[in-house]
Amino acid sequence: MMECRLCLGSAPAETSVSIFNDPHPELEQCIRTCCQIQVNRDDGLPDTVCLSCKTHLELLMSFRKACFRSNETSQLRLDDCLKIKTEEVLLEDIIWDDEPSLPTIHQNNSEICSKPFPNESKLVLHTKEKPFQCDICMKSFTHKSTLWSHNKLHTGVKPHKCDTCLKSFIHKYDLMLHLRSHTGEKPYKCEICFKSFTRKSCLWSHNKSHTGIRPHKCDTCLKSFIHKYELVLHLRSHTGEKPYKCEICLKSFTQKSNLESHKKSHSVLKPHKCDVCLQTFIKKNALWYHLRFHTPEKSYKCEICLKSFTRKYELSLHLRSHTGVKPFKCEICLKSFTQKSSLMAHKKLHIGI
Structure with a gap:
């Protein structure tokens, strides 16, 4: 049995984590930063922590990082929102150099032009005024250039084609975003959890999950x-x-x-094929699920009972049997479940299915 440096509790050696030999070197720094405790190698004091204390440390450190970034994130939410709109308008300005002129939708309406205005002032981004209205669907816009771009929706013309899958798009900007689905490029990364996104607007929306605000x-x-x-x-x-x-x-x-x-x-098409047995599947995640039957290796091990699993999410579900966490709650009777599928099956009891 090993003694925990933080809570002085006893835990089996296989479930204790060394402060200095942990594969995550920030554990030692977490103790010094969050607990204000100086830990040194060979100081004669316990040099391990239990899993419970390690989990609390990681949560504290994550919360601390979120607090430091909260003020910056709050400011960026507003700034990025404006930048996103400006970025989209600027992209349209680039498109004007090589796009064909849009045919006039209403020949008798002089307000809808076949030529855009790239030098249009963008100061209206800071106001709520939307003086330019589409005569077809009555949608309003802050810029005449955005109205011009919107009018393409009513022509049905999609001049920008993907060379890989031949899918067509109205705007060059949409094609640029689509190409990332083939290249896997995700240039916008969250500084807190390091999750990546294809669009800046998706990153900005994701950042809200770290603020804890649910309006x-x-x-x-x-x-x-x-x-x-x-x-x-x-x-x-x-x-x-x-x-x-x-x-x-x-x-x-x-x-x-x-x-x-x-x-x-x-559809009779099943594009996802197993390289081992050649069985085909409609969905990619179905293929991933199937592949585990060909890979007997169980690389995900529970640190508490040492049980091993093929997939990471299976280990996550198993850990709830140790922690007692039941995150899925029935909104009708408030009964909780460890898995979402169990909750969905339970809900059918209330509606008589």
């Missing part, structure tokens, strides 16, 4: 959300609304992405 609250169950669209999707769990319907089998879904994923089940 969008459900009036029915009082559950809060970071983004408004998450609240909109959540409200459908109360109303039962499923606006996206499959035209083939008439099955309905709450999200458009779920419908698009479902449509693949009606």
